[in-house]
Amino acid sequence: MLGLNNKDTKLLIVVAVLTLLAPFILNPFPAGSAMAQFNAGYPDLMQRFVIFGIFAIGFNILFGLTGYLSFGHAAFLGIGSYAAVWIFKLFTYNVVPAIALAVIMAGLFSVIIGYVSLRRSGIYFSILTLAFAQMSFALAYSVLSNPKFNLTNGETGLQVYADDLQMFHREGLPDLPHLFGLSMRSTYNLDIGAWSFSFNAGYYLCAVVLMLVFYLSIRIFRSPFGLMLRAIKSNQTRMSYTGLNPRPHTLAAFVISGMYAGLAGGLMAAMDPLAGAERMQWTASGEVVLMTILGGTGTLIGPVLGAGFIKYFENIFSKINDSILHEWFAFLPDGLENFMVFIVHPFVGKGWHLTLGILFMLVVIFLPGGLVEGGQRIGKWIKNRGKAKDSGATTEPAE
Amino acid sequence: MGILEVKDVGKRFGGLQALGDVNLSVKENSVHAIIGPNGAGKSTLLNCLVGKLIPDTGSVMFDGQSVLGRSPHEINQMGISRVFQTPEIFGDLSVMENMMIPCFAKRDGSFRMRAIENTMREKDVVEKAEAMLVDMNMADKRHMNAASMSRGDKRRLEIGMCLAQEPRLLLLDEPTAGMARADTNNTIDLLKQISDERDITIAIIEHDMHVVFSLAQRITVLAQGTPLVEDDPENIKGHPKVREAYLGETAA
Amino acid sequence: MDGLILQILNGLDKGSAYALIALGLTLIFGTLGVVNFAHGALFMIGAFCAVTISKILNISYEVIDPNQTDFLGNPLKVKTPYVESWFGPEMGASIIDWSVPLAILLTIPVMMLIGLIMERGLIKHFYNREHADQILVTFGLAIVLQEIIKYYFGANPIQTPPPEALQGVANVGAAIGMDLPYPIWRIVYFCFSLGIIGAVFAFLQFTTFGMVVRAGMADRETVGLLGINIDRRFTIMFAIAAAVAGLAGVMYAPINPPNYHMGMDFLVLSFVVVVVGGMGSLPGAVLAGFMLGILESFASTTWATTTLPGINQIIIYLVAIIVLLTRPRGLMGRKGVMEE
Numbered sequence: 001m002l003g004l005n006n007k008d009t010k011l012l013i014v015v016a017v018l019t020l021l022a023p024f025i026l027n028p029f030p031a032g033s034a035m036a037q038f039n040a041g042y043p044d045l046m047q048r049f050v051i052f053g054i055f056a057i058g059f060n061i062l063f064g065l066t067g068y069l070s071f072g073h074a075a076f077l078g079i080g081s082y083a084a085v086w087i088f089k090l091f092t093y094n095v096v097p098a099i100a101l102a103v104i105m106a107g108l109f110s111v112i113i114g115y116v117s118l119r120r121s122g123i124y125f126s127i128l129t130l131a132f133a134q135m136s137f138a139l140a141y142s143v144l145s146n147p148k149f150n151l152t153n154g155e156t157g158l159q160v161y162a163d164d165l166q167m168f169h170r171e172g173l174p175d176l177p178h179l180f181g182l183s184m185r186s187t188y189n190l191d192i193g194a195w196s197f198s199f200n201a202g203y204y205l206c207a208v209v210l211m212l213v214f215y216l217s218i219r220i221f222r223s224p225f226g227l228m229l230r231a232i233k234s235n236q237t238r239m240s241y242t243g244l245n246p247r248p249h250t251l252a253a254f255v256i257s258g259m260y261a262g263l264a265g266g267l268m269a270a271m272d273p274l275a276g277a278e279r280m281q282w283t284a285s286g287e288v289v290l291m292t293i294l295g296g297t298g299t300l301i302g303p304v305l306g307a308g309f310i311k312y313f314e315n316i317f318s319k320i321n322d323s324i325l326h327e328w329f330a331f332l333p334d335g336l337e338n339f340m341v342f343i344v345h346p347f348v349g350k351g352w353h354l355t356l357g358i359l360f361m362l363v364v365i366f367l368p369g370g371l372v373e374g375g376q377r378i379g380k381w382i383k384n385r386g387k388a389k390d391s392g393a394t395t396e397p398a399e
Numbered sequence: 400m401g402i403l404e405v406k407d408v409g410k411r412f413g414g415l416q417a418l419g420d421v422n423l424s425v426k427e428n429s430v431h432a433i434i435g436p437n438g439a440g441k442s443t444l445l446n447c448l449v450g451k452l453i454p455d456t457g458s459v460m461f462d463g464q465s466v467l468g469r470s471p472h473e474i475n476q477m478g479i480s481r482v483f484q485t486p487e488i489f490g491d492l493s494v495m496e497n498m499m500i501p502c503f504a505k506r507d508g509s510f511r512m513r514a515i516e517n518t519m520r521e522k523d524v525v526e527k528a529e530a531m532l533v534d535m536n537m538a539d540k541r542h543m544n545a546a547s548m549s550r551g552d553k554r555r556l557e558i559g560m561c562l563a564q565e566p567r568l569l570l571l572d573e574p575t576a577g578m579a580r581a582d583t584n585n586t587i588d589l590l591k592q593i594s595d596e597r598d599i600t601i602a603i604i605e606h607d608m609h610v611v612f613s614l615a616q617r618i619t620v621l622a623q624g625t626p627l628v629e630d631d632p633e634n635i636k637g638h639p640k641v642r643e644a645y646l647g648e649t650a651a
Numbered sequence: 652m653d654g655l656i657l658q659i660l661n662g663l664d665k666g667s668a669y670a671l672i673a674l675g676l677t678l679i680f681g682t683l684g685v686v687n688f689a690h691g692a693l694f695m696i697g698a699f700c701a702v703t704i705s706k707i708l709n710i711s712y713e714v715i716d717p718n719q720t721d722f723l724g725n726p727l728k729v730k731t732p733y734v735e736s737w738f739g740p741e742m743g744a745s746i747i748d749w750s751v752p753l754a755i756l757l758t759i760p761v762m763m764l765i766g767l768i769m770e771r772g773l774i775k776h777f778y779n780r781e782h783a784d785q786i787l788v789t790f791g792l793a794i795v796l797q798e799i800i801k802y803y804f805g806a807n808p809i810q811t812p813p814p815e816a817l818q819g820v821a822n823v824g825a826a827i828g829m830d831l832p833y834p835i836w837r838i839v840y841f842c843f844s845l846g847i848i849g850a851v852f853a854f855l856q857f858t859t860f861g862m863v864v865r866a867g868m869a870d871r872e873t874v875g876l877l878g879i880n881i882d883r884r885f886t887i888m889f890a891i892a893a894a895v896a897g898l899a900g901v902m903y904a905p906i907n908p909p910n911y912h913m914g915m916d917f918l919v920l921s922f923v924v925v926v927v928g929g930m931g932s933l934p935g936a937v938l939a940g941f942m943l944g945i946l947e948s949f950a951s952t953t954w955a956t957t958t959l960p961g962i963n964q965i966i967i968y969l970v971a972i973i974v975l976l977t978r979p980r981g982l983m984g985r986k987g988v989m990e991e
Contacts, residue, residue, distance in 0.1 A: 003515075003517055003520075004517075005517075005519075063783075067781075067783065069783045069786060069787075116972060116976060119975075119976065119979070120975065120979060122782055123686050123782050123786070123930075124926065124930075124975065124979075126783075126786060127922050127923065127926050128926075128971075128972070128975060130919060130922065131919075131923055131968040131971050131972060132968070132972070134919055134968055135965045135968035135969070135972075138961060138964035138965045138968075139961070139965060141964075142960070142961040142964055143959075143960055143961030143962075143964065143965065144961075146960040146961075219514070219515050219517075220514050220515075222517050222518055222519075223513055223514045223515060223516050223517065223518060224503050224507070224513040224516060224518050224521065224524075225512055225513050225514040226514070226518070227492075227496060227499065227500065227503070227518050228500070228503070230489075230491065230492060230496075231489050231492065231500050233491065234489040234490055234491040234492055235487055235488065235489050235490065237483075237487050238487040238488060238489060238560075239472075239500075240470070240471040240472045240475070241449065241471055241472075241475055241480070241481050241483075241487070242472075242475065242480075242500055242501050242504045242560065242564065243472050243475035243476040243501075243504040243505070243508075243509055243564060244472055244500070244504050244509055244510065245470075245472045245509040245510045246472075248510040249510060252512055252514075256514075282915075282919060283915075286790060286794075289787070289790075293787060346799075346802050350801075351798065351802060353794060353798045354794075354795060354798035354799065354802065356794065357791050357792070357793075357794030357795035357798060358791075358795055360787075360790075360791040360794070361773075361788055361791035361792060361795065364784060364787045364788045364791060365773075365776070365788060368784065
């Protein structure tokens with residue numbers, strides 16, 4: 001179907017079903033219950049899952065296929081956001097031109113940055129992209145926000161004001177980003193018994209975009225171009241001596257992944273019409289690296305899983321405070337309860353980043369293939385166990 | 400006029416004269432061996448031919464065109480393929496994928512963006528790669544990870560990948576170095592077969608005299624960066640200068 | 652003229668910090684072949700050693716002084732640091748006053764220990780893995796270290812004053828008839844840095860240990876073949892690099908009140924310094940560190956920032972990009988070192 005083989009089609013269908021039914025899947029607990037804190041089915045968070053999923057899918061096209069580790073991809077995300085907000089300010093709140101310009105601008109910048117950075121490989125490439133991203137951050141944060149020429153509005157962030165031009169804005173259109181009149185904030189709440197599910201227009205726009213770009217990334221992975229990118233990662237010497245020029249290949253991959261980042265940035269602005277420089281900081285670039293590695297570099301589904309995983313646990317962990325911890329450990333004797341709270345405390349709430357850092361190190365050290373590899377290992381183990389019970393055989397046939 | 404004409408090529412590394420006035424002419428559809436003791440400049444010469452190094456002086460013409468100043472992939476697209484001393488293959492990819500890459504390079508040139516097409520549905524490339532695997536006697540290994548093969552198989556795959564590009568000149572850099580006797584003989588047979596069946600010129604750098612004398616139709620002896628003598632194998636064997644410079648050493 | 656020299660002086664303190672961190676990074680690059688993204692965190696931990704010492708020295712007991720009362724008329728609680736009660740008020744006060752220089756004594760063993768644990772416990776297992784993996788795991792470690800510091804010391808910068816005698820401003824140009832007011836502590840920092848840089852170079856140049864390390868930097872495999880246990884020396888080298896970063900940090904605390912993310916801020920710039928100086932070149936790292944520090948200082952003048960707003964924030968990156976494009980190996984990089 002759609003030019004994919006069976007396995008890829010199945011994967012695409014799974015992703016489609018998961019994203020479309022996310023409002024149900026992510027809200028498994030009744031609204032008022034104690035477990036409701038583990039629900040993630042509210043529009044804002046779901047949008048973040050999907051947007052960072054798109055960002056990570058794009059990053060994976062570069063890092064997963066070619067092995068070039070960019071530490072500056074957040075710059076393109078930021079550029080996308082700024083471009084989109086400028087469309088909102090000057091022309092219209094319609095998200096289509098905004099997202100289109102976001103992708104184009106990110107593409108242009110990635111051509112320039114990629115052209116320069118890709119003249120070097122390895123660590124040099126990582127450091128060059130890092131330098132470019134930090135420079136972009138400094139530009140956005142201070143240089144381009146002086147009174148004479150205010151492109152980014154500095155610390156406050158770029159946003160839409162009532163006296164902005166908005167040339168094509170008409171009466172009757174929502175005063176917020178919209179898709180031909182459908183406000184991105186419009187949400188339909190469905191209450192079934194104690195459960196409550198929200199269906200948000202913005203989320204569904206992001207979800208549709210995610211499915212499209214996920215499909216595109218499958219096509220790229222399975223294409224001759226994708227094969228060439230994997231060849232670059234595997235052996236650049238053989239690549240050149242096979243008559244293939246590695247540089248335009250890597251540049252194309254860099255630009256595609258930059259455009260994915262721009263798309264994510266544009267969507268971010270479309271959900272909430274403002275853009276700030278902090279989106280471009282290198283910690284933000286680090287975050288997408290974390291997502292991709294955690295999910296599984298070079299796999300199709302990994303980046304999406306990683307993005308969802310990190311954003312979900314960021315949300316849950318950040319909400320946990322001492323009183324919740326005391327509730328959890330209430331079944332223990334008092335002293336032990338306090339001790340457990342004391343132990344767990346540094347890792348939750350504001351300590352989420354500590355947990356993330358440790359988790360990340362563990363993944364790099366023990367599970368370089370990320371969650372996907374973890375899943376495969378568990379799958380194999382279960383299969384083996386099943387076999388052992390059935391037939392008494394103890395080992396898998398060698399592959 | 401040979402297909403490869405090397406004229407007065409010289410190369411210095413700092414104070415070391417690695418190559419000095421090398422002249423070499425490789426006849427089309429022949430097997431030409433370049434031999435010489437360690438440090439004679441064989442590898443430097445080879446690197447000058449494929450674009451990895453640029454000689455300080457002289458010219459290298461392939462089929463009437465200069466290769467100097469071109470990058471390795473351009474020279475490769477002109478029709479020169481290179482086999483390395485340690486097999487350079489795409490270790491992370493499957494054998495079939497390894498074989499498809501040169502087929503794509505032959506068909507699409509050094510860069511063509513085909514990001515939407517499905518690799519396995521490019522019928523012509525798939526068929527050609529499969530035929531090549533059959534030729535190389537490794538059709539049963541097509542799904543194997545290339546890095547997990549034996550050294551002999553890697554060498555075979557690398558030669559196959561080079562042939563898939565239908566080069567006019569195949570350069571081999573000590574193709575049997577570090578191989579067991581049986582693997583060496585297999586490689587000799589393979590190269591003989593290639594040279595007999597295909598319209599191809601082979602230039603080979605080799606240490607192993609057994610390999611050289613079973614394959615070469617013409618031999619150039621390099622010593623200290625300059626060609627000592629160029630002649631047919633039978634004459635090389637008895638040549639006093641060669642004995643002194645090279646064979647004497649190995650015989651002793 | 653005075654202004655020119657003043658700007659150069661102003662660049663020296665930051666330049667010293669860059670140079671010291673870059674020196675450590677280069678040592679680790681060169682010897683272990685590892686890209687250490689956690690090196691900035693080591694600098695930060697050094698700075699927090701100063702904070703810790705000053706906190707420890709200020710640990711006090713409270714006594715109720717019946718002779719003094721607060722404004723409500725209650726007897727006043729008077730805090731006396733233990734140090735003052737042990738060594739006498741004067742001696743004690745001056746020990747507290749000199750807490751930052753004293754912290755050096757703590758920093759060296761602490762940093763070497765951290766370096767040792769890091770290398771043996773983590774980095775060692777990454778020698779044969781891809782550079783990307785090394786970057787990633789040390790990046791993760793940097794996050795962890797920084798979050799631990801944040802947990803214990805909070806997110807706000809902590810003021811750590813230098814000793815009173817070294818506060819204030821001196822006119823360093825007096826001897827040559829110029830007016831160059833310059834904070835004394837910064838002079839101290841600069842001299843201190845030069846001392847450390849000198850010590851590291853002397854150590855590498857004049858000791859057998861240093862000779863082996865230098866040889867190892869040039870050609871690791873061959874040295875390994877000589878039967879020299881290069882790994883253990885490299886472990887020690889890592890510990891030394893960690894100590895250098897820590898020392899750079901501990902003395903920097905009075906200049907820039909330590910906060911948990913200062914390591915990352917300096918790390919990014921120090922990487923740029925290493926790349927500009929030439930990967931694997933120790934003199935290059937030092938030279939580029941001072942150069943970029945001074946350049947940054949020039950770009951921060953009112954003249955520069957009014958002509959090109961924000962130029963001070965991007966100048967280093969711009970220079971790095973230009974250098975890398977025109978001299979891909981950096982200013983003093985050697986062929987074949989960390990090239991791929």
